[in-house]
Amino acid sequence: MLADLLDPLSRWTVPALFALILLAGAVKRVKVYEAFVAGAEEGFSIAVKLIPYLVAMLVAIGIFRETGAMALVMQVVDPVMAMIGAPGEVLPLAVMRPLSGSGALGLATELIQTHGPDSFIGRLASTMQGTTDTTFFVLTIYFGSVGVRRYRYSLYTGLLADVTSFVASVYFCRLLFP
Numbered sequence: 001m002l003a004d005l006l007d008p009l010s011r012w013t014v015p016a017l018f019a020l021i022l023l024a025g026a027v028k029r030v031k032v033y034e035a036f037v038a039g040a041e042e043g044f045s046i047a048v049k050l051i052p053y054l055v056a057m058l059v060a061i062g063i064f065r066e067t068g069a070m071a072l073v074m075q076v077v078d079p080v081m082a083m084i085g086a087p088g089e090v091l092p093l094a095v096m097r098p099l100s101g102s103g104a105l106g107l108a109t110e111l112i113q114t115h116g117p118d119s120f121i122g123r124l125a126s127t128m129q130g131t132t133d134t135t136f137f138v139l140t141i142y143f144g145s146v147g148v149r150r151y152r153y154s155l156y157t158g159l160l161a162d163v164t165s166f167v168a169s170v171y172f173c174r175l176l177f178p
Helices: 002-027 032-066 069-084 088-096 101-115 120-131 135-146 152-176
Strands: none
Touching (some): 032 135, 069 088, 088 101, 088 120, 101 120, 120 152
């Protein structure tokens, strides 16, 4: 019953929002099309500025994985994982999440397909996806595009937040899904 009510609402949300924007522009006497084109032009120039940073980050992630550095990090961190009660299968996700959102999503999807969505590993992978951030992506793309060069403390804070989120994910998943 609720789905029957929400379906037309969801279908008309975007057109209604579009009409509302046009109406607000007309009321305020803004040339909506010209403002849209100017904004699109600015967005395109920002996207062009982001491309070198994005390419550099993707190359660095590829090198990190292909040289075996990720496997080495996983060997070093595996004893710590056992101490906090985290299964070793989620370690690649914990390492990849600060580097790449899409790479981490691929790993989480693989974990869920392998172990099932209702397994402890599946729930932990889902929780990790929702609570951690792509720290290096944020620093590379967002800070790089606006010219921030001194972001050392942002890096420390972001990585500390990622570790805290990971440990909290393990703790709460152990607490809620024994």
